[in-house]
Amino acid sequence: MTAITEEVAVREKAMRAMRGRQRMNSIIFLGPATVIIVLFFLLPVIVDIVIAFSDMGRDLQISKFTTRNFERAATGDRRLPKVLFLTLIYVGATLAIFNVTFGLVLALTTTALPRGSGGFFRTIWLMPRMSPSVVYIVLWQWSVHSGDSSLVNQILKHVFGAQENIDLLSNSPVPLIILANGFIGASFGMIILTSAIRGIPDHLFYAARCDGAGSLAIVRHITLPALRWPLTYIGIWQTLSLMVSFEYIILLTGGGPFQDTTVFALYIYRRTFASGQYGYGAALALFLIIPGIIIALLAWRLTNMKELLQEPRIEVH
């Protein structure tokens, strides 16, 4: 009898130890990510909501809670519609022209080249991303400034024989910020799509060729369908990142001339930190956070993330 109860006790002890270990493992694995999400996402969002409903100004004091900031955003800010329209143009054009389409073209062409030269061109397109943003923008400024020594003006003068200098920064600042961001953004799509294309089994391409498909038909019928999910992912991810970043814009144009290149994120930054309207800035920022969360959830649905997270099916014939 005693032997049996002892055995039961030993087994229970082992079970307890195992459960303890499992708890410990879950903390070890999930802990860091949870801490990061709480510290850098949840807490800031809560702080932002609190400030948005307050009258916090340059003195960083809250004297009362109010919905005035939202009323102002809805009716009293005449610059806001223009800023939002510009943001739409900027995000839409950068995404459509560069991050998705040009990224796809780069991936398709560099994978069609022999490995060495394909890698060479991909490296070139990665360089803007690898160089420090200040250096990258200094190069842009040198290329497009209005003086005689700018790259654009030199080319116009010596190659095309132009008489007068042009000033792109003043005359077409919006295309410039789209180009500057697009040159960087394209490499993101390029990398992801390149690996996706490489992931397509060779025999599918062979089969399509034997079935009579030419190069374009292969891209259309074999490659593109396989890229549907990475393309959706790139679209969503880059929309989010373009919406909230203004680093290159502030360095290249400073949001000007006048307010011509002040996108929403930059506008919020200016309102908050330059004008000291913390309450109003926080309220505007909510309009970035909420669409962000909605788009991220949309990504979850659209890309069938749940299915991707499921265990792979092993085929048993």
Added chain:
Amino acid sequence: MARIEFRHIEKRFGDVMVIPDMNIDIPDGEFVALLGPSGCGKSTSLFMLAGVYLPTGGELLFDGHRVNEVEARDRNVGIVFQAYALYPHMTVRENIMFPLRFKKVPPDEARARVLEAAELVQVSELMDRRPSQLSGGQQQRVALARALVKQPQLLLLDEPLSNLDATLRLTMRSEIKSLQRRLGVTTILVTHDQIEATTMADRVICMNKGEIEQIGSPDDLYLRPNTLFVAGFIGSPPINLVDGQAENGHLRAGEGTFDVTGSLPRRVTVGLRAEHMRFGDAGMPGRVRQVEPMGRETLYEVDTDIGTIRVLEAGSTAAHRIDGQVKIAFDRGDTLIFDSDTGRLVPDAHFAANGSA
């Protein structure tokens, strides 16, 4: 349908020579198997026929016309890949239809041909499914339908059965064989499985290291292997190979001496198939080392004077036990003798137990 000729075909990848000089002539409508271990160049040959790889030398002829430079899509070759290569985002119907998209077949005719091909391989019930919803055998059939719908002049099968389970393999084997006979399309099967090759093909081309070792009917390869490689590759269980020397008109192998007919080189390797060995009252004495009942037959490993010899006996119950003393007999006509240095068969040379007729 087409007659296929390889004339001094050479294929190298960079510095690596895969096929030095390959010559084959396949008459119209024949079913041929390219058989060999992995890396022997059989898949490379197949891909050259498909137009995926270009030969680096020699001439490839379809019906007497040089096709070296003809693009894959203009060759009208149907191919079934080992992993089937069905287009994952298309339904069965769209998969089978795919080759016809590029052939300017009128829509009505295309639909009729798709249905016909689907019925031929019995997948007409599955037309709206996607490949991921099919079993391995069904995928295989769809791949066959897609290869056949374009009425190819040449059908290529790349290890088509290796992803199927044993029962399905048996079914598909006979189905493919009868389908080929019915359609009369020249067919080339690539496989490393000797059973697949010998059961399905009219002729087997046995390859090793980019060279053709032997071309012949399944019987030729089994009964009269030209080389040691073919002898070792064909047959299951594998043939017994024993090293020996020619000595004063006799053959010496291990502790055993045998009578020989025919003239021998100095160093030889003798081949004895396990299924030609039998236990008897007279013959090579030995001791049973291992007994493996295989259902219909029983495989013995017997230690003898000339080494360990596999003996295959009909019947499921073992007549001898491990450590039992036995005598092994065989017929002179079933023995094979190879030149160890060249690996080639010594024609008309046989041996028999010392003193026997």
